[in-house]
Amino acid sequence: MGGEPGWGQESSPPPPTGGEQPVPKQRGRVFSEQQLQQGKLLYQKKCALCHGESGDGKGSAADLVDPKPRDFTSGTYKLRSTPSGELPADEDLFRVITRGMPGTAMPSWSHLSEEERWNLVAYVKTFSERFNDEEVSPPLKVGQFPLLKGSALKEAVERGKKLFTEAKCWECHGKGGRGNGPASPTLADEWGNKIRPADLTNQWGFRGGNSEEDIFRTISTGLNGTPMPSYSEVFDEKQRRDLTTYVKSLSQRDTLEVKGILRAKKIRTLPSSPDDPLWLNAEEASFPLVGQVVAEPRWFTPSVDLLSVRALYSETSVALLFSWTDPTKDVSSPQPADALALQLPAQTPTAPERPYFGMGDPQHPVVIWYWKGSGPFQKLIGSGFRKKLLPHPVQDLRGTASYDDGQWKVMVSRNLSPGKGEDIAFLPGKFFPVSFAVWDGSRNEKGAQKAVSTWYFLLLDPPRSAVVFIIPVLAAAAAVFLELYAARKVKNIEL
Amino acid sequence: MKAVSIFLVTLCTLGILAIGLSFAAYQPVPVPDGGTLTGSVKLTGTAKVEKIKPNKDQKVCGAELAAEKVVTGSGNGLANVVMTIEGVTKGKALQKTSARLSNRGCMFVPHVQCATVGGDLVIVNDDPIFHNTHLYLQMDSQKRSLRNIALPLKGKEIKQPIRSAGIVSAKCDAHNWMQGYIVVLDHPYFAVTDSSGAFKIDQIPPGKYTVKAWHEYLGTQTKEITVTPKGKATLNLTFAAK
Numbered sequence: 001m002g003g004e005p006g007w008g009q010e011s012s013p014p015p016p017t018g019g020e021q022p023v024p025k026q027r028g029r030v031f032s033e034q035q036l037q038q039g040k041l042l043y044q045k046k047c048a049l050c051h052g053e054s055g056d057g058k059g060s061a062a063d064l065v066d067p068k069p070r071d072f073t074s075g076t077y078k079l080r081s082t083p084s085g086e087l088p089a090d091e092d093l094f095r096v097i098t099r100g101m102p103g104t105a106m107p108s109w110s111h112l113s114e115e116e117r118w119n120l121v122a123y124v125k126t127f128s129e130r131f132n133d134e135e136v137s138p139p140l141k142v143g144q145f146p147l148l149k150g151s152a153l154k155e156a157v158e159r160g161k162k163l164f165t166e167a168k169c170w171e172c173h174g175k176g177g178r179g180n181g182p183a184s185p186t187l188a189d190e191w192g193n194k195i196r197p198a199d200l201t202n203q204w205g206f207r208g209g210n211s212e213e214d215i216f217r218t219i220s221t222g223l224n225g226t227p228m229p230s231y232s233e234v235f236d237e238k239q240r241r242d243l244t245t246y247v248k249s250l251s252q253r254d255t256l257e258v259k260g261i262l263r264a265k266k267i268r269t270l271p272s273s274p275d276d277p278l279w280l281n282a283e284e285a286s287f288p289l290v291g292q293v294v295a296e297p298r299w300f301t302p303s304v305d306l307l308s309v310r311a312l313y314s315e316t317s318v319a320l321l322f323s324w325t326d327p328t329k330d331v332s333s334p335q336p337a338d339a340l341a342l343q344l345p346a347q348t349p350t351a352p353e354r355p356y357f358g359m360g361d362p363q364h365p366v367v368i369w370y371w372k373g374s375g376p377f378q379k380l381i382g383s384g385f386r387k388k389l390l391p392h393p394v395q396d397l398r399g400t401a402s403y404d405d406g407q408w409k410v411m412v413s414r415n416l417s418p419g420k421g422e423d424i425a426f427l428p429g430k431f432f433p434v435s436f437a438v439w440d441g442s443r444n445e446k447g448a449q450k451a452v453s454t455w456y457f458l459l460l461d462p463p464r465s466a467v468v469f470i471i472p473v474l475a476a477a478a479a480v481f482l483e484l485y486a487a488r489k490v491k492n493i494e495l
Numbered sequence: 496m497k498a499v500s501i502f503l504v505t506l507c508t509l510g511i512l513a514i515g516l517s518f519a520a521y522q523p524v525p526v527p528d529g530g531t532l533t534g535s536v537k538l539t540g541t542a543k544v545e546k547i548k549p550n551k552d553q554k555v556c557g558a559e560l561a562a563e564k565v566v567t568g569s570g571n572g573l574a575n576v577v578m579t580i581e582g583v584t585k586g587k588a589l590q591k592t593s594a595r596l597s598n599r600g601c602m603f604v605p606h607v608q609c610a611t612v613g614g615d616l617v618i619v620n621d622d623p624i625f626h627n628t629h630l631y632l633q634m635d636s637q638k639r640s641l642r643n644i645a646l647p648l649k650g651k652e653i654k655q656p657i658r659s660a661g662i663v664s665a666k667c668d669a670h671n672w673m674q675g676y677i678v679v680l681d682h683p684y685f686a687v688t689d690s691s692g693a694f695k696i697d698q699i700p701p702g703k704y705t706v707k708a709w710h711e712y713l714g715t716q717t718k719e720i721t722v723t724p725k726g727k728a729t730l731n732l733t734f735a736a737k
Contacts, residue, residue, distance in 0.1 A: 074639065076639065084640075084644065085630070085641040167645065167647045182551045183668070183670075185550075186550065186671050187668055190631075190638075190639075190640055222643050222645075224643070227643070227669075229628075229629065229644050231645045233653045234644075234645055234651060
């Protein structure tokens, strides 16, 4: 026994092709006692709340975050440039501290000085004996990805797409990349917690970053502690590069741009189904969702974290299209059904005041448009989360839904003018507060246990009045006339 | 005073040397009068054969598989028990033993095998579907990921050098019932029981030894044996079903 427990890499990592990381080269760096002490002080101040005093990932805030904080004592790190199963290189730890982990509670610490971050690297390594006992293989050289364009890009994407099928990435990530592959329901991490494959269409949530270099690194070395295996053993560097280019091409959102306003454009005829190409006329707005943590039972670990919405209106009606990623279609019992809700104030707002975001309040009731599974949309009246939701006297919502390859698309429409009972009239040019909620049945989300958004605004774009076009023409004509008149006058004087 | 400290330092040095020596690498030496250990391992009581119902890839995996957690053969012989002679530091030549782990019919074949440090682990997927081989080092109360290798291509062999001793378990994340073991040793005195529970270890230098019997589910037992020059030692063991 003794020595390095583990399995070696047979061949050396792919040949170096240049440097990508903005990380100073510090491999094999020896840290001084003073650095360790400073790292310890900083750790206790900045990191222990989540990662715990002893680095076991059981800090006092750990229960409130999902994914859970890393347990440093095991030496298992997801993001590495080193081969599968091995310890990370110092640079890998430095990079994660610097960038943070998107889609998790781990923020970027780039505001700390470089020296302070290195001190943290030094201290974090002391939590696992493995850093004393094991050698670390040389890190994978990633190199820069050339900017591919036109036919070169198209060809690389095509090759990558073939590899995506051949490498059976879809087994977990799904054919369209939404994390809904046939193997996805039973996946678990090293500690037995259920784990979801990444949604390759929402790359803003990639933990290790979403640049081509980051994706290439993950494909090559895998993610320790998770089912994501390493592909360096089966595919050569060029194949992994093509695969990376394809995965990158699946991205619909690299960054999360949150617009405060959902704009509805006016259109002659509204789309008739969720897949109607007329929806392409509408600009998509994406809204982040968080767990509902105000009312009991609270929900800290919501399944759906992003809802995309499009809106259009016609002379008579307004229509909204919601789409979100959900790996499983849940419409029948015993499991709760997937569901969606949108809330609006029950009265046309006259002041900037908005109802309480948790289903309104007695003074400011809300109307909730609620859809569940394959059922129709219901209209409900809410006046606070402590009050029972009541059915609205007028059920005037028309909805249709479709589910395909890990994505729900749900469409709803209503007349612009309200029916009887308390409800708003949708008037162009007015800002209507609107907020959303989504339930994932396969995660047992129901009732108060849901993902919610804060208030945003729905704005029906006022149609541009013809006056806007006529006034400049009239003004120009008047100017010409006046000039001619003035010229004539001057001529007359000369005469 | 000075003499005492010199004495203490010498004692410490000797102690460290002794510890170092006991962990020293295995030394091959001629074994002209080696003995043989044979025996068998039986199961008492009845083993429940657990059934696995694959939730995917049934075309390849089948609708039902028998778990190999406890495998018995004729006369209630217990298969897949790893027999090792503990603490042997020198003896017969240490031939590098490699392991070959096949992913076949959504099971690991063989279910339990031994290998030696310096050998290779060859992993291959014989199925036309995706498997990944996720290797863990089994420790007392936990396990640690060693390697997680994607095997999307049927027939492609992946070779990994084996660097150190220990019990290594294999899992497939895509088919979570799949389970296999590779027991890695740094000496040549080991055997895995066959389906009748029989095993044989030869060329053992005469002496007193502790023999360890390890079963993935039924636990570990140790027994003392004495090997006489060119003698035949016998060891029969039973594991109780649970």
